[in-house]
Amino acid sequence: MTTFIWLIPVLPLISFLINVLFNRVIPRRGIALLGVGSVALSALITIIAGIKFLSIPPAGGAYTTTIYTWLSTGGFTADIAFRMDALTLVFCFVITFVGALIHLYSVEFMKDDDGFARFFAYMNLFVSSMLILVLSNNLLLLYLGWEGVGLCSYLLIGFWYKDPANDYAARKAFIVTRIGDTFMIVGLFLLVITFGTLNIDTLLRQAPLVWSSGSPVAVIAALLLLGGALGKSAQLPLQTWLPDAMAGPSPVSALIHAATMVTAGVYLIARLNVLFILAPEVLAAIAIIGAATLLIAGFSALTQHDLKRVLAYSTISQIGYMFLALGVGAWSAAIFHFMIHAFFKALLFLGAGSIILLLHEEHDMHKMGGLRKKMPIVFLTFLIGGASLSALPLITAGFYSKDQILWFSLASGIGSKWLWLAGIAGALLTSLYTFRMIFLVFFGEAKTEPKHQPGPLMTIPLIILAALSLIGGFIELPHNLGPVHLFSRLLEPVFPALILSESHAPEWIIQVISALIAIGGIYLAYLLFNKKTLSSNVIEKSRLSHFFYQGWGFDWLYNKLFVLPLVWLSQIDKKDFIDKFYSSLAHAVNYSGTLLSRTQNGKLRWYVMVMVAGLILLLTIMLNL
Amino acid sequence: MMTVPMETQILFAGVLFLIGLVGLLVRRNIIFMLMSIELMLNSAAMVFVMGGAHWGHADGQVMFIFILTVSAAEVSVGLALILQMYHHYRTLDADSMRKLKDHKANENL
Numbered sequence: 011m012t013t014f015i016w017l018i019p020v021l022p023l024i025s026f027l028i029n030v031l032f033n034r035v036i037p038r039r040g041i042a043l044l045g046v047g048s049v050a051l052s053a054l055i056t057i058i059a060g061i062k063f064l065s066i067p068p069a070g071g072a073y074t075t076t077i078y079t080w081l082s083t084g085g086f087t088a089d090i091a092f093r094m095d096a097l098t099l100v101f102c103f104v105i106t107f108v109g110a111l112i113h114l115y116s117v118e119f120m121k122d123d124d125g126f127a128r129f130f131a132y133m134n135l136f137v138s139s140m141l142i143l144v145l146s147n148n149l150l151l152l153y154l155g156w157e158g159v160g161l162c163s164y165l166l167i168g169f170w171y172k173d174p175a176n177d178y179a180a181r182k183a184f185i186v187t188r189i190g191d192t193f194m195i196v197g198l199f200l201l202v203i204t205f206g207t208l209n210i211d212t213l214l215r216q217a218p219l220v221w222s223s224g225s226p227v228a229v230i231a232a233l234l235l236l237g238g239a240l241g242k243s244a245q246l247p248l249q250t251w252l253p254d255a256m257a258g259p260s261p262v263s264a265l266i267h268a269a270t271m272v273t274a275g276v277y278l279i280a281r282l283n284v285l286f287i288l289a290p291e292v293l294a295a296i297a298i299i300g301a302a303t304l305l306i307a308g309f310s311a312l313t314q315h316d317l318k319r320v321l322a323y324s325t326i327s328q329i330g331y332m333f334l335a336l337g338v339g340a341w342s343a344a345i346f347h348f349m350i351h352a353f354f355k356a357l358l359f360l361g362a363g364s365i366i367l368l369l370h371e372e373h374d375m376h377k378m379g380g381l382r383k384k385m386p387i388v389f390l391t392f393l394i395g396g397a398s399l400s401a402l403p404l405i406t407a408g409f410y411s412k413d414q415i416l417w418f419s420l421a422s423g424i425g426s427k428w429l430w431l432a433g434i435a436g437a438l439l440t441s442l443y444t445f446r447m448i449f450l451v452f453f454g455e456a457k458t459e460p461k462h463q464p465g466p467l468m469t470i471p472l473i474i475l476a477a478l479s480l481i482g483g484f485i486e487l488p489h490n491l492g493p494v495h496l497f498s499r500l501l502e503p504v505f506p507a508l509i510l511s512e513s514h515a516p517e518w519i520i521q522v523i524s525a526l527i528a529i530g531g532i533y534l535a536y537l538l539f540n541k542k543t544l545s546s547n548v549i550e551k552s553r554l555s556h557f558f559y560q561g562w563g564f565d566w567l568y569n570k571l572f573v574l575p576l577v578w579l580s581q582i583d584k585k586d587f588i589d590k591f592y593s594s595l596a597h598a599v600n601y602s603g604t605l606l607s608r609t610q611n612g613k614l615r616w617y618v619m620v621m622v623a624g625l626i627l628l629l630t631i632m633l634n635l
Numbered sequence: 636m637m638t639v640p641m642e643t644q645i646l647f648a649g650v651l652f653l654i655g656l657v658g659l660l661v662r663r664n665i666i667f668m669l670m671s672i673e674l675m676l677n678s679a680a681m682v683f684v685m686g687g688a689h690w691g692h693a694d695g696q697v698m699f700i701f702i703l704t705v706s707a708a709e710v711s712v713g714l715a716l717i718l719q720m721y722h723h724y725r726t727l728d729a730d731s732m733r734k735l736k737d738h739k740a741n742e743n744l
Contacts, residue, residue, distance in 0.1 A: 612736025614668075614729045618659055 015073055015094050018055050018139035019104060021048045025135040025520055033127035045130030046113040050139050053106035054198065060099050064500075065174030066364065071095050071503040071519030079608060085206060087184045093147035093210070096506045099276055101144040106354045108269045109137045111471035115360050116261040118467035119367060124260075124598050125169065132169070136162035149208040150199055153280075156194070160187050161355025165265060167258040178256040186251040189486050190241015194278075198233030200227070214284040217430060231357050232289035236296065243275030243329050246303040250564050252326055253310075256318040260363025266541035268325050268359050269352035271322060276332045276348055280341050283505055287339075293424065297337025301419075304330030306438030306562055312446065312549055313559040316373045317362050320447050323561075324399065326353055327436060330416050334433060338425040340418035341505035342498040347411040349497075350482050354398035354408055357475035361392040361492060366467055369459040377449060379403060385471045389452050391476040396448050398479040403525035407483030413431065414488065417517055423509040430520075434527055442538075446549070449539035490517050538593070642683045651678035665720070665729045668715050676706045 025048035030042060030343050059073070072095035075209065080088045094102070113133060139158025145632070167178030202208060204227065205216055221228040239245070266272070279296065280285055286293050304327045310322035328351050335344035339478045365388060366373055382389045388575035389623050398408035416437070420430035466474075484496035538546040549555055557563060609620070658671030680702040682734020682738060721727060 023715070609734055612733030614732065615660060622656065622660070 013061055014055065015145070016077055016092050018052045018059075019092075019138050020146055021052045021055075021138075021140040021476075022047065022134040022141070023031075026131050028135065029127055029131040033131070038121075038126055041127045041130055042117040045134055046110065046117060048134060049106060049113050052137070052141070053103075053110045056099070056106045057104045058101060059094065063094070063096070063099055069468050079222070086202060086208075088150040088208060090151060091130055091147045092145040094500075096500045096503055097280060097345065098144050100349055101503070102141060103146060104349055105137060105140050105144065105270050106335050108352050108356050108475070109140075109265055111474060112261050112265045112269075112356060115264075115471040116259075119261055119363060120259065128168065129166075129259070132162055132165045133262075136266060136271070143274060147210055147408065147445065149201065149210060151197065152210075153198060156238070156274060158193065159266070159274065160184065160191065160242075162411070162453065163187070163266050163271055163279075165253070166262040167255045169258050169262065173257075177520070178259040179251075179254040183251040183255045186248050187241040190238045190248055193234045193236075193241070194238025195237065197231055198229050199243060200234060204231070210281060210560075212223060214282070217284050217288060219543060223288050224290055227286070228285065228288040232286050232292040233295075235285065236292055239275030239278045240299070241275075242278075243272050243333070244326050245275065245329065245333055246306065246322040247300050247564070249303060249326050250561060250568060253319050253322045253561060256316070256322050259367060260318065260359055263321070264318060264359035264363065265357040267322065268355035272325060273332070273348050273352070275330065275371065276336065276344055279333075279336050279550060280345060280505070283341055286336075288508060290424070293339070295336055295337070296333050297419070297424075297429055300330045300333030300335075300337055301429050301436075302330075303327065303433055304334065304436040305439070307556045308436050308443065309312065310435070311353055311443040312562050314556040315375055315559075316368065316371060317375050317447065317451065318359070318380070320375070320443060321355070321358055321362060324358075324440070325444065327440065328355065328399075331412065331433065331436070334419055334429060335415040338422040338429065339421050339506075339508050339586075340415060340422060341508070343411070343414040343418050343502040344487055345501060346497050347415055349399070350407045350411040350479070352393045353475055353482055356477040357391060357395035357479055358399065360468070360472055360475070361395060363390050363393075364388050364464045364472075365460075368462065368464065369458045369594060370461065372458055377448040378451045378458050379454040381460070382451070384456065384460050385463065387463060391469075391472040392452070393448060394476040395479055396444045400444045401524065401528045402532070403439060403521075403528060405483065407479050410483030410486060410526070412489065413521055413524055414486070415487070416509065416534050417520050420515070420520060421510050421517070423511045426590065434524060436533045437524055438529050440463075441528045442535050445532045445535030446539050453540050488521065488613070490521075501558070544585040641685075641689060647683070648678045648682045648685070651675075651681065663728050663730050665717055665727050668729060669710065669717070673710065676702060696716060 025044050028043060029036070030203065033041065061074070072093050074091065074093045076089050076091040080090050080092040112129070116129065116133065118577065120126050123129065126450065136159060139155045139162060141155075143152055143155030144160060146155060164180050164184040167183050168177050170176050171180075196617070198208060201213060204220065205213055213622045217228070252267060252272065256263055258267075286296070306327035307323045307330060311320050311327060314320045314323060325335075332344040332347050332351070335341075335347060365385070368385070369378060394406070397405040401409040401412040403409050416430060416433045419425045419433050422426060485494065488492045489495075534544075537544045538549070560566065655671045655674030655678060660670050662671060681697045683695040683698040683702070685695070685709065687693065687698075706724050717727070720732065724731070
């Protein structure tokens, strides 16, 4: 088994290379087969590996394989080596399985696009990079994958590069995440200096021996790594790139900006949990950042007009929940929510993609409506995804994953009732904006006619993801509902145990409250946006809603704080003395050239004259010598 | 047979060359310019002949034959070009043929 897990990231990479080298000779059908097939094969290998993993747990809790010594210098070595433990298994499963479904969907979604081959090349490269990120056994290789997914995100956001707005969005995403990446690479340097290695296993074993809990170096290292995670996962204060990233095609939003890449930060923190536990202040900061982000993004999602931007803000908000869970030490709850979120958010994005595609690129929800009867399959699956997102109690997977986070944010030893309150408020917002979206798009009177019905390649992934969004939660039930804890059992060896505080409300009260909140939010949305017994003006038209619509003015603030001063500085720096020197050199050359070219006046007799004069000059010199 | 002194011979060739040069510089008619060039060529050829006679060597006369051939070839090409020029522009004025000037630098000339 250990010998062939390297195939999981390599297969999409091979497909990418074949696609890039031969895309002119391979027909579209071949490219589709190659793109979808490679990822599907990776998914198959992952599932086989998973079954083996579960039936015969490997020694040390992980399969490892070293392919190649990447670099070895001055006592520092980094290998191209893969390590698959339970955490990696969950991520690999989501990346390859959801990835394969999204690739399948893309075959139909992109079928009329000129960049068909380019699209699949980028997507394969992305899947490969993401798998390298989660499978690598050292942080250097992880960083390679980390940058690889950043590059693919850039390429795919700007996929329709002929529109300058898309290029701008792509650059924004790349630069903002790059800020986080810079923090992260500095953090990696700090780890190398301290431990002399970037091997994750060794790091996690040595860190508690070298650093005492809360020591300044540990806090700084954790903060730097957190910076990387915040950038990639679009958390406060680096969240501004994700809503603009919706400029890419919808399958890209589903794969990269909902299911996989944006959760890389969650993976990083979960993977290096020991380092973060050694810095309790940072852990608390993660919880607060998560709580703040989920509220801010929730309010923004409520006021958006663009269907995909609602989902983008919703993604930021849901990753906020994952950060909240990580911050209170509920590691497995965060990963569980990651998995369920990948299912329902990919589903919602793919559903939104079908709607937008079939409504002639209409993004504005206010111009949709009445699609319930026109697109019944999309409606049903979207409804299931939306219900899962709003954590409709008992029947949807989202309830089980989110309820766990809410419960642990209160009951964990490092949780607090304020974090729980933020989570509950966020839950209300979630169900409110989700059903605002559903009521606006699918109910009411029809405003735009769909071109045709989505084909089977689009509906099959929707149906599979909808099924997973419903039943995915049953593998991990709350303690008081049933003895099924498959997921946390699986992840038990990877994460330290969660210590619950002594005094808190009984679990069932918390569950009833969150269930009521979810249903209440849906009912409120029904009153506001379907029955219209309550006026929705506060959400749609007020000045406050405009403020939320603009993403709380973060773009404005960053523009004023960073972009404009930088532009101003480079403007005044344009004519410093170095530039002066070079430009004067250019001027001198230009001027003498002009002078010399005056001699080329085209007069034959003038040329003869010059020749004679030169001859006389030469003769004079020679005679004098 | 009377021998002309060397200095006179050289002086004569020099004067002939100068006449040709001045003619080339002051004439605007291209046929006259071509004729002036012929004059200069002949003065040079004359120096060869004189040198050959002075040293009692046949090389000077051989060189003269070469120059004669080259100038004949040159004149035939030159006259053909002049014919074409007259055919195209209806003028023999060398100064009006300024198509090869650097336009950008000589705009105001």
